[in-house]
Each structure stands twice: as C-alpha cells, then as structure tokens.
Amino acid sequence: MPFLPLAGTRVLDLTTSIAGPYCAEILGALGADVIKVERPDTGDDGRAWGPPFWNGESAMFLSVNAGKRSLAVSLGDQRGREVVLRLAGSADVFLQSLRPGLAARLGLGAEVLGARNPRLVYCSVGAYGRVGPLREEPGYDALMQAAGGLISMTGEPESSGARVGSSLIDMGTGLWATIGIVSALLERERTGEGAVVDTSLYETALGYVGYHLVGYLADGTVPKPEGTVFPMVAPYQVLPTRDGELMVAGGNDRLFVVLCRVLEMPELADDPRFRTNPDRVANRENLVALLSERLRERDTADWQERLRGAGVPAAPVADIADVAGAEQTQALGMLQPVAHPAIPDLRLAALPLSFDGGRADHRLPPPLLGEHTADVLREAGYA
Numbered sequence: 368m369p370f371l372p373l374a375g376t377r378v379l380d381l382t383t384s385i386a387g388p389y390c391a392e393i394l395g396a397l398g399a400d401v402i403k404v405e406r407p408d409t410g411d412d413g414r415a416w417g418p419p420f421w422n423g424e425s426a427m428f429l430s431v432n433a434g435k436r437s438l439a440v441s442l443g444d445q446r447g448r449e450v451v452l453r454l455a456g457s458a459d460v461f462l463q464s465l466r467p468g469l470a471a472r473l474g475l476g477a478e479v480l481g482a483r484n485p486r487l488v489y490c491s492v493g494a495y496g497r498v499g500p501l502r503e504e505p506g507y508d509a510l511m512q513a514a515g516g517l518i519s520m521t522g523e524p525e526s527s528g529a530r531v532g533s534s535l536i537d538m539g540t541g542l543w544a545t546i547g548i549v550s551a552l553l554e555r556e557r558t559g560e561g562a563v564v565d566t567s568l569y570e571t572a573l574g575y576v577g578y579h580l581v582g583y584l585a586d587g588t589v590p591k592p593e594g595t596v597f598p599m600v601a602p603y604q605v606l607p608t609r610d611g612e613l614m615v616a617g618g619n620d621r622l623f624v625v626l627c628r629v630l631e632m633p634e635l636a637d638d639p640r641f642r643t644n645p646d647r648v649a650n651r652e653n654l655v656a657l658l659s660e661r662l663r664e665r666d667t668a669d670w671q672e673r674l675r676g677a678g679v680p681a682a683p684v685a686d687i688a689d690v691a692g693a694e695q696t697q698a699l700g701m702l703q704p705v706a707h708p709a710i711p712d713l714r715l716a717a718l719p720l721s722f723d724g725g726r727a728d729h730r731l732p733p734p735l736l737g738e739h740t741a742d743v744l745r746e747a748g749y750a
Contacts, residue, residue: 370722371398376552379404379454380435381442381475382464383411385508385534386568387492388431389541391462394548395434396718396727399460402743403432403734404451407439410736422710424733431541433705433715433729438744439737442473453747455480455487460548464492467503477563488551490564492544497565506568508534515572520579522592529592540571601647602626605684606659611667615658616680620644629677630661700726707732 376399380391388403388411395401405411413428421429440447452474455461461480463470470476470491477489491497494506495514509530512518517536522529547564555561573580578599582588590598595605595614602617617623620643627636635641635657640650647654662670667683674681683689690696703717703726713732720727 369398370725370727373549373552374398376400376460377454377458378402378460378462379451379458380462381451381470382462382492384413384464385427385431385537386540387462387464387544388413389538390490390492390544390548391435392431392433392729393541393545393718394460395731396720396729397549398730401435402454402739403435403437404442405437405439405736407441407737410437410439414736421713424707424709429710429713429733430715432733434731435734436731436739436743437734437737439740442475448473448475450744450747450749451475452480452483454743456484458484458487459552460488460490462490462492462544462548466505467493481561481563485560486555487561488548488555488564489561490544490548490551490566492540493565493567495569496567501569508537508568511536511568511572515569516576516579516590517572520576520590520592523594524592526592535575536568536572539575540566540568543571543574596651599648600644601651601654602658604655606655606662608662608667608670609665612684613662613667613670614682614684615662615674617647618680622679623647625677626674626679629673629679630658632657632661703728705729705732708735 373394376394378391378394378399378401380387380401380403382388382391391401391403403411409415411428411432413431414425416427417425419426438450440450442448442451455475461475463475465473465475471479477491480487480489493502494511495501495504506514512521512530515536518528518530520528521531543566544564547566551562551564579588579590582590597603597616600616600618602615602623605612605614615626617626623641623644624636627633635654639646641647641654671681671683685693691702696702701717701719702714705713705715707713715729715733717729718727
C-alpha cells in the first residue's frame, strides 16, 4: 500500500517558478490534493522557461509540478479572488509566493484567511524574509546565490565566482516550506488551530553556508573559489586519472592510511607533512601533486574498483547523461514514468524518499494550464 500520510489534505498552491511548486509537489506525493492556482493567460512563469522543452512543455515546469490539478483564474478579477477565498475556507494549507505584500493587498493575507478558516496552515515563500530592509525585494535562485555568498566561493581558483549549476536554493527553500507545513499540520492535530509558516530563499542560502559563517566568525576566514576542493579536508577533491577524473575522499586519518595503501604509497601516511588532517590541509598542494602523479598511471574505472574494494569513497565525475543511464539510478527507480496527455514517454525524477521500502511516487502528471478548472469549480459549488 502507498504511504500517503497527507491523504484528505487540501492544498491551495499559489506559487510559481521552482521553490513553492517543489514544496507543493512533495505534498502531493505524500497524498495531498493540490490545487495549483494559475493565471489564465500564461500560467506559472515556469511554463515558459526553456529550452529544453518536451513536446512543447517546459522541462523545468514538468520537474516540479507533478501531482497537482490546475485551476486557471485571475487574481486581478474579483470573481477569481472569490473563487480562491471560497476554496481557502475549507482548505488545510494555503501556499503562496506572490510578490511581497501582494497577497495582503488582494485580500488573501494570513490574517484574512485565518479569520475565515482558523485551522488553515498559511505558508509564505519569500525572497529575503518577512522582516528587514530587503523584505519587499523580489528574488530568484541565482540572485540568492549571489546575495548569500555562494557565488563568491564557487568556481575555479582566482575566478570571479560561479553560479552552482542547479537551483539548489529554490529546491532547498521548497524543502523548508514542506517541513514547516508538515510540522504545523502535526501541531494542529494537538491544538486544533492553524499556523503561519514563513521561509525564504535568503534564509535557505544562509543555512547552506552555515559552517562558512561560523568559520568567518571564528577567525575571519572568507572562503574563495577552490574548484572541487573541500577546504576543510584533504585529500577531498577531484584528481586526474589516466583517462579522466575521480573524486577522492580521504575524509579522516584512517581512510587516508587505507588510500595510501591502495595507491602503494604507504610512506605518505608516515610523512609528518600528512600525518593528520590539519597537516594535510596545510600541505595540500604537495600532497595533491604526489597523489595525482600516481593516479595518472591507471584508468578511472580501475582506481574506482580498487578504492571501493578497500572502503575508500571515490566517484567518477559524471555528467547528466551518465546519471540518467547509471545502474544505480535505475535500481533506485529514480526516473519515474508518469502518464501525461501530451508526453506519452514522460519520466520525472522521483522524490528521494521512501517509506517501508516503497517510493513516494508522483500520483498525477504535471497539469496542462487550466486542465482541472471545471472540476475544481464544480467541487466548490459553482454551476
């Protein structure tokens, strides 16, 4: 039997782009009935983000909008707002990422909806947070990678920084929103009352650089781009092989000894320059030169097999095509077939979550714009 802890929960999703939609997608996979409220003309902004497109549908939109029904109404029209108000009166969760202050101006703020439905869990996904001098500023993932410090420490040494290649701030914010909503629903079981949940892209970005913030407060260290190097541990970076590259993680003194044994360089483990992790970090350049010279003598697959057999974490540098075809990806069922009216062979990345050995699957395909408007309005009592 599928694990659907949120079955019977109604979620109104007034979010666009990635962060809020990803949160709603997770809730849908956990059993919630998610109604995605979209503009009748263009719908979610993410519908136009591309290429790539798949049979005319944005790959980005498809990736974060499974498990929902689409209701197309205009919030700029009083009749559209009345529809949303009526639905919110009996909903369990109201999720919104409208521009700062817009929900309140439309009469869809937390106070108004909470007064109409005291059991409502109201979640806002913002840019910079609900307070502070930037609280009214808009934001996107890349902006928050910049504002939150990630770009300044990402990229090759001496570079001006780089954006992380995935929208991890958006996805992380969606996860925090999910945690907040599920926690509020659990508390509602005890108190019978809803709650107001807030999260933002900026707060997520700061959470992702937490140990760097602590390091700066400790001794003034300001991280700079270091390529694949993990600055606190050595060796822990991508190293060259005869035919490619291999990420090697000698994460502690014990693993370093084993690594040296596999590489047939046991003398390195007794070298005073490399005896402890702080020693190795201080002498990283010398250590990496020695390891690289040895690793270039064999192919990536050969070294990976030897290191894996000895229990040393190592992984080749894969691209997305490699990941899609990987045996491990297939074994985990991470590419889930989803029936879609316009894309017969649609497969989506499944949620990285299982219960009792069964994956939390997407139960509905990403909706076409307004696909379920008539059904939702009929359920709400409209003729």
